[in-house]
Amino acid sequence: MTGLELRELRKTYRSRGRPAVEAVRGLDLALDSGELLGLLGPSGCGKSTTLRMIAGLEAVTGGDILIGGASVTGRPARRRNIGVAFENYALYPPLTVAENLAFGLKARGRSARGEVRRKVAGIAERVGLTDVLDARPAGLSSGQKQRVSLARALIRAPDVLLLDEPLSHLDAAQRDTTRRELKRIQREMGHTTILVTHDQEEALSLADRIAVMRDGAIEQLGTPYEIYDHPATAFVADFVGEPAINLLPAVADADGRARLSAGVRIPLPVPVPAGRPVLVGIRPEDLALTGADGVPARVVAHEPLLESGIATLALDGVERHLVVLTGPEVRLAHDERVRVAAGLTHVFDAETGDSLR
Amino acid sequence: MRKRLPGWLADAALILYFVFSLFPVAWMAILSLKPANQLFSTYFSFTPTLDAYRTVLGGSEGIPFVRFFGNSLVVSVGAVALSLVVGLPAAYASARWRFKGSEHLMFTLLSFRFAPELTVIIPLFVLYQKLGLFDTYTGMVWVLQLVTLPLVVWIMRSYFADLSPELEQAALLDGYSRTQAFFKVALPLVKPGIAAVSLLAFIFAWNNFVFPLILTSHEAQTVTVGALSFLGGDRPKYHLTAAAALVSVVPPLLLALTIQRYLVRGLSFGAVKS
Ligand SMILES: Nc1ncnc2c1ncn2[C@@H]1O[C@H](COP(=O)(O)OP(=O)(O)O)[C@@H](O)[C@H]1O
Ligand SMILES: [Mg+2]
Numbered sequence: 001m002t003g004l005e006l007r008e009l010r011k012t013y014r015s016r017g018r019p020a021v022e023a024v025r026g027l028d029l030a031l032d033s034g035e036l037l038g039l040l041g042p043s044g045c046g047k048s049t050t051l052r053m054i055a056g057l058e059a060v061t062g063g064d065i066l067i068g069g070a071s072v073t074g075r076p077a078r079r080r081n082i083g084v085a086f087e088n089y090a091l092y093p094p095l096t097v098a099e100n101l102a103f104g105l106k107a108r109g110r111s112a113r114g115e116v117r118r119k120v121a122g123i124a125e126r127v128g129l130t131d132v133l134d135a136r137p138a139g140l141s142s143g144q145k146q147r148v149s150l151a152r153a154l155i156r157a158p159d160v161l162l163l164d165e166p167l168s169h170l171d172a173a174q175r176d177t178t179r180r181e182l183k184r185i186q187r188e189m190g191h192t193t194i195l196v197t198h199d200q201e202e203a204l205s206l207a208d209r210i211a212v213m214r215d216g217a218i219e220q221l222g223t224p225y226e227i228y229d230h231p232a233t234a235f236v237a238d239f240v241g242e243p244a245i246n247l248l249p250a251v252a253d254a255d256g257r258a259r260l261s262a263g264v265r266i267p268l269p270v271p272v273p274a275g276r277p278v279l280v281g282i283r284p285e286d287l288a289l290t291g292a293d294g295v296p297a298r299v300v301a302h303e304p305l306l307e308s309g310i311a312t313l314a315l316d317g318v319e320r321h322l323v324v325l326t327g328p329e330v331r332l333a334h335d336e337r338v339r340v341a342a343g344l345t346h347v348f349d350a351e352t353g354d355s356l357r
Numbered sequence: 358m359r360k361r362l363p364g365w366l367a368d369a370a371l372i373l374y375f376v377f378s379l380f381p382v383a384w385m386a387i388l389s390l391k392p393a394n395q396l397f398s399t400y401f402s403f404t405p406t407l408d409a410y411r412t413v414l415g416g417s418e419g420i421p422f423v424r425f426f427g428n429s430l431v432v433s434v435g436a437v438a439l440s441l442v443v444g445l446p447a448a449y450a451s452a453r454w455r456f457k458g459s460e461h462l463m464f465t466l467l468s469f470r471f472a473p474e475l476t477v478i479i480p481l482f483v484l485y486q487k488l489g490l491f492d493t494y495t496g497m498v499w500v501l502q503l504v505t506l507p508l509v510v511w512i513m514r515s516y517f518a519d520l521s522p523e524l525e526q527a528a529l530l531d532g533y534s535r536t537q538a539f540f541k542v543a544l545p546l547v548k549p550g551i552a553a554v555s556l557l558a559f560i561f562a563w564n565n566f567v568f569p570l571i572l573t574s575h576e577a578q579t580v581t582v583g584a585l586s587f588l589g590g591d592r593p594k595y596h597l598t599a600a601a602a603l604v605s606v607v608p609p610l611l612l613a614l615t616i617q618r619y620l621v622r623g624l625s626f627g628a629v630k631s
Contacts, residue, residue: 015455057526077529084530090523094545107532156531 002068002159004031004054004192009063011049011216023049025216027063036186036193038207040200042239046216047196048087051162054194056080067159078107080160083153083191087164089145091137097148098124098133101155119155127151127185143174147181154189161191167202179205200240204228212236234353237281237346243310245281246322249350252276258347261317264295269345270357278356281346284310287324287338294339297322302330313338382603389599396596409600418587418594422601425583430608431494432569432579433562436501437509437555443502444509445551449539451510452517466510469503474567477503482571492573500568505558512557516550517543552619560609580605 009027014020024046031037039047052058054065056077065073072080092100101120105111111119124130127147137145146166153161166182167175183206186193197203203210204224212219212227212235220232231237237245250258252272257265258280266280289297289311297313300321311330313322315338324338347356362370388396390405413422450456451463481500482491490496524546525538533541569579584601587594613620 055526055530057529077526078532078534080530082530084527086523086527088521088523090521090527092524092542103528104531107528107537152527153530 003033004160005066007064010061012061031192034190036208038203038210039196040203040210041213045213055082055084081158082160083158084162085149085153089149096134123151123155142170143178161193163195232355234279234348243284243323245283248280250280263316268347277350279348279350284323284325286341286344289336290339294337297336297338299332304328385599388596391596409596413597413600420586425578425580429579432497433559435498436505436562437558440505440509444506448510448513449517452514466507470507478571485572492576497577501562504561508558509554512554516547549619552616
């Protein structure tokens with residue numbers, strides 16, 4: 001297996017009569033051999049464009065792509081040995097699953113018939129498609145289609161595997177099982193993999209490292225823990241985590257606390273110069289309702305889940321509501337106090353959104 | 358709310374329309390079955406005879422109708438085949454890539470369909486005389502490209518545009534070349550479109566009148582013009598023209614019936630996406 005490296009990768013779409021779109025602006029990224037990197041970001045931030053450039057389906061505007069240390073930027077797609085599982089599966093409707101899988105092997109007529117059959121059977125076994133080898137794509141569930149698409153990408157033993165939103169068209173139940181399958185298969189086969197997704201949960205559960213993308217650039221690169229526990233910007237903090245982090249505008253006080261309103265102050269994790277406008281970030285799971293100490297709050301809504309609940313609190317004089325992860329039962333409109341777990345708050349510059357921690 | 362017509366009323370309206378649109382055909386059929394001496398009687402009692410068909414197909418009037426028929430077949434099939442060979446790659450390219458001047462090119466091609474043929478027929482006539490293409494198969498197949506090529510390119514373009522490019526891209530990643538991706542992936546998926554557009558182009562080519570009228574005389578003349586030869590001479594022989602016309606609708610009709618299944622799917626292109 002081989003590593004993948006992107007250097008200063010750029011893509012600008014220019015079409016006559018329309019302003020140029022800078023879809024990717026200077027991406028630097030290095031994947032170790034066998035690593036699964038999650039490329040996470042909102043729709044339109046340039047994830048697919050990045051993937052298509054790596055695959056060779058889109059010409060780069062600038063920068064370099066290296067596989068196993070050698071530049072492949074000038075090579076056509078068919079000579080990069082990259083496997084792609086497309087978002088819409090890209091299965092060939094008239095062919096059966098087995099024929100779809102074999103199609104990729106026959107490109108240069110390099111495999112003998114017996115070998116093709118053996119490889120198809122092997123990959124089908126691995127991905128769990130043995131029962132549907134004779135079915136046509138139209139008769140498959142979306143989870144099965146996704147696995148065919150994956151098998152089709154894997155059967156040629158590519159150096160690098162690219163997955164574009166592999167789970168986005170699956171229903172909730174299939175998504176969970178397919179996600180686990182995906183992880184198992186990638187671990188077993190050990191491909192260097194980029195997984196593109198806009199679903200933070202998917203990235204957190206699958207990836208070794210996550211690159212959070214925004215407007216064509218990487219906002220933060222790190223392990224899921226780093227991304228979640230130490231978001232580099234307010235954008236990353238907001239994008240990762242469900243329910244989303246509370247981001248409250250405040251002003252730093254001289255005593256090391258953030259003033260949210262005249263009566264509401266929250267201790268800051270790091271010293272911030274007094275008078276500086278900041279965004280205080282607190283994850284709903286780092287807050288707790290207590291009868292005793294903490295900030296006085298009023299419960300305005302509560303959404304019970306099975307073993308927990310999500311409460312919305314109003315703080316005195318604070319415009320934005322606070323979302324808190326609670327137990328399944330909370331009394332509405334009851335005067336409560338909310339306690340912030342010590343040291344778990346985040347603080348960002350109000351202007352730039354950069355973490356001050 | 359729109360009220361629907363009651364069933365029987367709708368049926369009646371359809372039958373009425375059916376009779377209305379089939380009337381000219383029926384009239385011709387009657388005409389073609391009449392003996393020459395009862396041609397101009399307006400009542401419907403006559404002794405039906407197949408004499409007209411015998412005369413037309415036997416060529417006994419000195420008019421080689423069977424050859425005209427064969428010419429039509431050769432020229433129409435040739436025109437459609439050439440249009441497919443040239444038009445399918447063109448349609449594919451224009452659906453997949455925007456290149457310099459591509460939209461102008463496409464529009465120019467389309468303009469052949471709505472520019473009246475008569476506007477170019479005189480210069481074409483002169484050119485054909487000089488190039489030795491007058492009254493030849495090559496000349497007819499070539500000039501019919503004005504009719505068939507825009508159809509093929511425009512209709513097939515929308516078929517290719519409806520195909521997800523990811524199918525071909527997957528093939529490219531597998532190691533297929535662009536050309537292979539076109540032939541092995543894209544082309545087989547637009548077969549219904551090819552069937553529909555071939556039929557349509559064939560009918561348009563078959564029905565064309567102006568080009569063979571001006572650009573052929575005897576060797577390469579087609580049925581549309583040939584059928585009218587029976588009207589010349591001392592007395593117009595309407596029953597022979599009617600018989601000739603009826604015989605000449607047979608190929609398009611047979612073709613339409615055989616590929617009807619494709620046709621319904623094929624001609625609703627763009628309108629309904631699966
Ligand atoms: N072929 C194209 N021509 C012009 N703009 C494009 C093209 N493809 C993508 N874009 C633009 O580039 C940006 C990034 O797109 P994309 O990479 O598909 O985002 P993502 O996959 O993250 O949703 C978007 O603003 C999109 O509109
Ligand atoms: Mg995308």
